[in-house]
Amino acid sequence: MSYHVEFNNVSKKFKNFEAIKEVSFKLEHGKTYGLIGRNGAGKTTLLSLLASFQLPSSGQISVNGEDPFENRRIMSEINFVYEVDYSNEYDTVTDYLEATESYRPNFDQEYANKLVELFELPLDKPIRDFSTGMQSALNIILGFASRCPITIFDEVYLGMDAPSRELFYQEVIEEQNRNPRILILSTHLVSEMDYLFDHVLILNRGEMMIDESFDQVIQRGASITGDAGVVDAFAAPFNILNSQQLGRTKSVMVYGEINAEKQIEAKRLDLEIGPLALQDLFIHLTKKERSHEA
Structure with missing residues (x-):
């Protein structure tokens, strides 16, 4: 099933601070979106609204024409992947993947195991003892293997070294060919990742500055x-x-x-x-x- 997303004049305020200001854009199935902005531009706030972690202060968000907030069916099809504090996580990778499979309807355990091999994660070591790069790789595996129609990676690869990031970039290309979805990459590593983007969204101080295809922006x-x-x-x-x-x-x-x-x-x-x-x-x-x- 193809998914599409629409933000229509969406704003988000926190007391007297307006983090997102009347933002409108559309996301289409099968495209990889680069979400770019300086620190404090509102990227994570925007993504948390899409993932239904919070409600907008005004405006409408729709996924396939429905409001996603507290919509169990739609929320299960959106995976917002971000850096997680694993300091109290005593489970192994195997345990964690099995638990994730229980609440992600499209989770592909076989694919997850292949990614574990690709990123060389130990199966018998508590996740809390992983290096920062290993924990980032685990987040990436959970994002890809969920095979959610809307998958969001919010700076989850910053803890990885350059060779591991390159593995991630290659997997973005290959997985979009195998199982197309709406894929959002929120990043500061623009020079490394721009070739992955079909479409570019640039936020500046909570406002949408650029909403164009990569080719249009470059031209x-x-x-x-x-x-x-x-x-x-x-x-x-x-x-x-x-x-x-x-x-x-x-x-x-x-x-x-x-x-x-x-x-x-x-x-x-x-x-x-x-x-x-x-x-x-x-x-x-x-x-x-x-x-x-x-």
């Missing part, structure tokens, strides 16, 4: 390099995110589509046009917004 940003005066004139119509100059050579980052006509003009003016990484766009877009509001 909106570019670097322009050349003679300083020529660069300034060419870049004037665009939203300039950042600029650097060395002697007469200047390079600027812009946010705005450089169409075919502008590409031809840039070549005539002996300007070099290059792509921007998603991380560069994210850093400078949110920095500019913060500077403007200060």
Whole structure:
């Protein structure tokens, strides 16, 4: 069954603080979403609303047209995976996986066992004695093996070393091919993970700044390099995110589509046009917004 999610003007307030401000977006089956934002942008609050951990202050959230809050059938199909304190967990991995299978209707024990081997987790060691990286791997296994139609990973891979993170990234690709679902990756590791995203959601101070496909976002940003005066004139119509100059050579980052006509003009003016990484766009877009509001 295909699932779809819709947020319609959703806000969440905590006393006098508004963590989420009239956010609207849609999530579609089979897509991997990158949820990006600075610390305090509201990412975890937004995800906890989707997972029905709390109610919105205003607006509507729907999953397949239904309100998910206290909806047992829908809530069982959403898995919000985040860092867990296992300091008092004396069970082994085997015990923990068996317990999880009892309340996750789509849980795949065989797949979970394969992931345990992949991440090299010991089966007979209490989880409380695992390293931080091993505990992160366990969270990832629980997220994948649940095979929930809506699976959310909220920074659960930060405790893992680079080779283990790479195993996780590869599994994202392979599992989406095997068993497509709505998969949300909330992350600060943008430069490592951007190739996984079909769609990008950028939150800034509780507001949705970007809600576009990965390709659309990347096409909106570019670097322009050349003679300083020529660069300034060419870049004037665009939203300039950042600029650097060395002697007469200047390079600027812009946010705005450089169409075919502008590409031809840039070549005539002996300007070099290059792509921007998603991380560069994210850093400078949110920095500019913060500077403007200060």
